[in-house]
Amino acid sequence: MTKHVSDWLGAYHDGELHGRQLQQVEAHLARCEACRAELENLQALTALLQESPAAETLTHPERFVAQVELRLPRHPARPAWHRALELGWRTVPLGLFGAWAFVRAVFIVANILQIGLGGGLAAKLLPPGSFDGLYPPPLQGTWLAEVLRMALIHDLSSAGVNDVGRLTLHMLSERMAFIRGGPLGWGLTLNLVSLSVIGLLYWSWLASWWAYVSSYRKSTIGG
């Protein structure tokens, strides 16, 4: 009879039984002296365990706290995605500088090429009549598309590498002309707009970084 509820007496003693199970154990206890004795034994065990003292305080609580604070790493660890995000955030100025350098380089190269090509450099580099036979003129589309078009029209396998070189110079000349052309000079406008956007992004980044550092100081120094 005792076996029937002895496995549940611990849970009953701990107040972890509910509903039908609780009713069954209570009903059994009402008629089983052995189980009641076992329950009393469990209660006595809990009382005995409670008599066992807690850990002796060897270090004063405030000293304990101070020791823990001293041993703490500077920052709590952060998840990997958070670290990657912060690393990315820190490299934003580098990316912006790269973008600025790229815009400047394109502008400078455009100037040089325009001046060079416009000044007859292509004519000097290439044999006379190099641009003949390139029509319909390769004004639209990408360089690759134009090369493919030329391949179809002029049969590159027989035309040779020189034709590709001629076309490339021709395309570059056109593109540079576009960049330097326009009412205010497209090149200048693009240059100014792109530099303004880069500057705006940089100042936004700087402001958010300053806010981040301020909030961090506030949380770590406490003021």
Added chain:
Amino acid sequence: MNSQPATPAQMELELITQAQHGDKLAFGELVRRHREGVVNVVYRMCGDAHLAEDAAQEAFIRAWQHLYRYRPRAPFRNWLYRIATNVARDVLRRERESVNVETLPLTASEQGPEAGPEATVEGRERGERVRQAVLALPPASREALILREYEGLSYQEIADVLDIPIGTVMSRLNYARNRLRESLAPYLEVL
């Protein structure tokens, strides 16, 4: 207008959030609040007050390092106990060769300096026997017993702390209690 004062749980959650953002002072306050519980859990596990304090400090440092993993679904105390039991296991593993838990000295509080001579002797003997009986339990059963009997955690909370099913909590507790009832039988009859 919300003029209601923050509850202790809300205040603790606020401290946890601040600590997660790197606020050491907030974490220090959390240490202050939970020091006793964490030290006791480790102490009951390894039976040495010096080891327990060192291990408790280690547990708090681990908690700081992994604070971003804490989710307020469960009480912070239980999360700390989970770390504390892991640290206690490591301590027991490390100290197995160097410390014999059955021969550890009595702590000052177990010696009961404020009690009378007879009570002191009796209390010392009983305290020592209880301590040894608990320490003689297998670690898995000991953890469950300590969290239930000394820290008052529910079965569900113990299951969460130890990452085991509730059925296993029950069987470990039953096993631990049956073993203790055998080893402490003379003291249970007196009570």
